[in-house]
Amino acid sequence: MKLKFFITGGTICKRYNEISGALEFRDSFIPGMLERGRCKLDYSTEQLMLKDSLEMSDEDRETILASCLACKESKIIISHGTDTMVDTARVLGQQLENKTVVLFGAMIPYSISNSDAIFNLGCAVTAVQLLGAGVFVVMNGHIFRWDDVSKNRGEGVFQRADL
Amino acid sequence: MKLKFFITGGTICKRYNEISGALEFRDSFIPGMLERGRCKLDYSTEQLMLKDSLEMSDEDRETILASCLACKESKIIISHGTDTMVDTARVLGQQLENKTVVLFGAMIPYSISNSDAIFNLGCAVTAVQLLGAGVFVVMNGHIFRWDDVSKNRGEGVFQRADL
Amino acid sequence: MKLKFFITGGTICKRYNEISGALEFRDSFIPGMLERGRCKLDYSTEQLMLKDSLEMSDEDRETILASCLACKESKIIISHGTDTMVDTARVLGQQLENKTVVLFGAMIPYSISNSDAIFNLGCAVTAVQLLGAGVFVVMNGHIFRWDDVSKNRGEGVFQRADL
Amino acid sequence: MKLKFFITGGTICKRYNEISGALEFRDSFIPGMLERGRCKLDYSTEQLMLKDSLEMSDEDRETILASCLACKESKIIISHGTDTMVDTARVLGQQLENKTVVLFGAMIPYSISNSDAIFNLGCAVTAVQLLGAGVFVVMNGHIFRWDDVSKNRGEGVFQRADL
Numbered sequence: 001m002k003l004k005f006f007i008t009g010g011t012i013c014k015r016y017n018e019i020s021g022a023l024e025f026r027d028s029f030i031p032g033m034l035e036r037g038r039c040k041l042d043y044s045t046e047q048l049m050l051k052d053s054l055e056m057s058d059e060d061r062e063t064i065l066a067s068c069l070a071c072k073e074s075k076i077i078i079s080h081g082t083d084t085m086v087d088t089a090r091v092l093g094q095q096l097e098n099k100t101v102v103l104f105g106a107m108i109p110y111s112i113s114n115s116d117a118i119f120n121l122g123c124a125v126t127a128v129q130l131l132g133a134g135v136f137v138v139m140n141g142h143i144f145r146w147d148d149v150s151k152n153r154g155e156g157v158f159q160r161a162d163l
Numbered sequence: 164m165k166l167k168f169f170i171t172g173g174t175i176c177k178r179y180n181e182i183s184g185a186l187e188f189r190d191s192f193i194p195g196m197l198e199r200g201r202c203k204l205d206y207s208t209e210q211l212m213l214k215d216s217l218e219m220s221d222e223d224r225e226t227i228l229a230s231c232l233a234c235k236e237s238k239i240i241i242s243h244g245t246d247t248m249v250d251t252a253r254v255l256g257q258q259l260e261n262k263t264v265v266l267f268g269a270m271i272p273y274s275i276s277n278s279d280a281i282f283n284l285g286c287a288v289t290a291v292q293l294l295g296a297g298v299f300v301v302m303n304g305h306i307f308r309w310d311d312v313s314k315n316r317g318e319g320v321f322q323r324a325d326l
Numbered sequence: 327m328k329l330k331f332f333i334t335g336g337t338i339c340k341r342y343n344e345i346s347g348a349l350e351f352r353d354s355f356i357p358g359m360l361e362r363g364r365c366k367l368d369y370s371t372e373q374l375m376l377k378d379s380l381e382m383s384d385e386d387r388e389t390i391l392a393s394c395l396a397c398k399e400s401k402i403i404i405s406h407g408t409d410t411m412v413d414t415a416r417v418l419g420q421q422l423e424n425k426t427v428v429l430f431g432a433m434i435p436y437s438i439s440n441s442d443a444i445f446n447l448g449c450a451v452t453a454v455q456l457l458g459a460g461v462f463v464v465m466n467g468h469i470f471r472w473d474d475v476s477k478n479r480g481e482g483v484f485q486r487a488d489l
Numbered sequence: 490m491k492l493k494f495f496i497t498g499g500t501i502c503k504r505y506n507e508i509s510g511a512l513e514f515r516d517s518f519i520p521g522m523l524e525r526g527r528c529k530l531d532y533s534t535e536q537l538m539l540k541d542s543l544e545m546s547d548e549d550r551e552t553i554l555a556s557c558l559a560c561k562e563s564k565i566i567i568s569h570g571t572d573t574m575v576d577t578a579r580v581l582g583q584q585l586e587n588k589t590v591v592l593f594g595a596m597i598p599y600s601i602s603n604s605d606a607i608f609n610l611g612c613a614v615t616a617v618q619l620l621g622a623g624v625f626v627v628m629n630g631h632i633f634r635w636d637d638v639s640k641n642r643g644e645g646v647f648q649r650a651d652l
Contacts, residue, residue, distance in 0.1 A: 023347075036278075036282065038303040038319075039304035040305070040320060041305065113439070116199060116201045118285070119285040122283060123288065124289075125286065126293075127293065140200060141200060182642070182643070275600055276602070316508070362603050363605050363609070365608075445607045445611040447611065448615070449611040452613075467530050
């Protein structure tokens with residue numbers, strides 16, 4: 001079973017720039033995190049973009065959808081910012097069939113102490129193997145279907161859509 | 164769905180003692196790791212023992228089995244040393260029905276840089292939710308049934324039993 | 327020899343807020359960093375403010391000066407943002423006699439991987455013990471007098487004033 | 490002012506071997522630690538050996554002494570295990586004149602969380618610049634002359650010899 005990782009940016013991949021004092025993108029942390037997890041599964045990674053998900057456009061989501069449709073793998077993991085993860089999941093969920101897609105990210109960048117990033121990566125890698133076809137958001141140990149998830153921004157957690 | 168964590172020790176929970184220079188056990192890291200993962204699932208943790216798995220006796224494995232049988236939860240995660248994880252899985256696998264049990268651990272202690280501990284915890288928390296009844300070893304992104312797993316000690320990886 | 331630490335904020339003490347996505351102040355890291363350094367010197371810490379040094383006012387600098395003058399210790403270490411560290415050093419240097427004052431900070435917050443914070447703390451603690459009366463900036467292994475230091479913002483380093 | 494670092498091993502440079510489960514030596518952490526400290530001083534590093542200091546022989550100490558005598562720099566920093574740091578300091582102190590030598594190490598390996606390694610490196614780099622000729626042990630913020638220092642093994646701290 002071959003896995004495909006699409007990297008799109010998000011908090012999980014932000015780094016501190018010591019000249020500007022801002023959090024920004026340079027290289028993605030995802031490949032290094034998979035090595036740290038000593039994950040020997042058959043996978044490949046591909047960086048589609050490195051964006052804060054608040055800055056993702058409809059066009060960006062079309063790029064992600066097209067990449068999911070075009071790749072030969074049927075098991076896909078997407079690293080994504082949390083703020084619009086649910087929106088991207090909806091675009092994918094309405095148009096993808098016959099593939100298992102898991103979106104995940106982190107509340108705290110991988111480069112910052114006490115980050116949830118690598119925990120969430122472990123969750124995503126496991127979920128994509130065990131779930132059937134469909135689009136899912138996997139965050140902080142919880143598994144949500146794309147049409148039953150929302151982000152509670154006040155508390156910084158994902159929850160069922162109807163909560 | 165309520166989850167039960169049984170803590171038994173293993174590399175994952177070892178700490179450096181700066182007086183003796185040895186790696187040893189004090190408190191378990193598992194509860195703190197779950198908080199770091201921002202895991203809001205309904206779970207409880209219980210420490211059965213803190214042992215290097217090379218020092219686990221048949222009696223220890225009986226304690227683990229009895230704890231799995233006695234607890235009210237049907238979804239159980241066991242943190243365990245890697246050296247005899249397969250042996251404990253076999254004891255449980257031969258005698259447990261109707262519960263999902265996931266054993267996991269780490270190749271590098273949580274307290275040491277580049278540890279796989281919290282990645283593996285994410286894998287275990289996710290696997291236990293999605294797998295049906297049975298006993299499983301979940302390590303480094305891989306999911307194994309108790310009767311089809313072995314540890315390759317030379318390479319420090321878990322693999323299918325027949326490899 | 328008793329040491330006094332005055333905490334004023336700066337990059338060194340910034341933390342990530344996972345709700346807002348911004349770096350901000352909560353508690354200072356300095357007391358925990360001294361414990362991590364296993365520093366058994368006779369010292370006390372006092373938090374004067376927690377500010378980005380770009381937001382420090384003349385009044386803030388007067389507060390720092392007054393605190394240096396008023397305390398009974400003659401060996402003082404001040405944690406401070408790097409952007410106006412040289413300005414505060416000048417205010418102190420022009421008005422303090424008979425005390426050794428060392429200002430330090432970090433280019434990368436203590437909470438972010440690869441931070442220089444605790445290295446710089448070690449430098450400051452050592453410099454204040456060995457230097458005579460005067461006001462100094464101690465950053466990244468370099469020791470500067472208050473009237474011969476500037477921050478090169480393009481490169482993110484401190485250097486002699488005339489470079 | 491040019492600084493010379495001699496690397497000899499010690500706890501500070503130990504790494505976890507996930508196959509054997511033991512702490513051991515591979516590459517030294519010292520060059521990477523200096524980069525992390527963003528230290529732009531003019532220095533060079535040279536690895537003399539990588540040994541637990543309990544396994545250092547008289548011959549090893551002669552090698553260290555000969556290296557200190559032979560190098561062109563008069564400011565020397567030696568990373569060293571803590572158990573016999575005082576012994577090596579004595580050998581150097583009795584035979585070196587006109588050079589400043591600072592020995593340092595760590596109680597907790599650099600690769601383990603909460604390590605004092607990089608704090609101590611900052612202390613050593615600063616002390617060697619400010620101290621006059623002589624041989625010193627610089628640990629955890631304290632500065633000791635070679636003939637007035639002992640390690641209190643029960644508490645894991647260095648102290649004045651007569652305490």
